[in-house]
Amino acid sequence: MNLFRSKEHVKKWSGFKPGTEAGILTLADAMRVMSTPRHRDRLRPDYVSTVQESVPAFVQRLLEVSHDSPHWDLRPD
């Protein structure tokens, strides 16, 4: 789960696995992934007891950003 200077740097990286291109996101899309209540609301005093309520919005955001990629699909099989 790392940041790189460009997409080309991702693909040149020694740890890159061909066939996992779906795991590459732009910085803006990565920021969108981390901007639903699941991550925004961590300082809520009742975060643990309410975190499950934030799952649907997070799942939806992942699907939007990835254009329904299975790589980012958290829905049950």
Next chain:
Amino acid sequence: MAAAHLDQTYHYILSTLVARGQAPHFTEIAAKFGIPAEEGRRRLRELMAERLPNWLFPDTDLIASFAPFNNLPTQYRISVDGEQKWFAQCGLESLAMTWLFPGKRVTVSAPCLDCGEPIRVEIVDGEIERAEPGDIHFYVDLPIKKWFANLPFA
């Protein structure tokens, strides 16, 4: 454990990380809530057993990582309004730091794993105000459904 205890313990640990850049020991959890040290340890263990991206250092009761923070240094150095004393769990969680410091400029500084050259992202309240270089990308090889099987690796 009652849900209230989980919420309280979680909030205390996260707030402590925000304030001082280091996670509390379980004895500090105990002191905070006026309970015996062993009860503090139990509350920590029960919280860390929840399905959240947090974990203990193996075979200890020491917090290793508590998203979005890492309690051990990583390459993702976090500065808030120019002060650097935090580390992010990973590149993705480094972006979520902004929500814990409302109204403040959060700067992520890290080396590119491919070339070692610097990456710098400045975020205020979830808005990326500056990114150098301008074409930064994120990458994870594991599909998201497999992350929880081995969070430190993911």
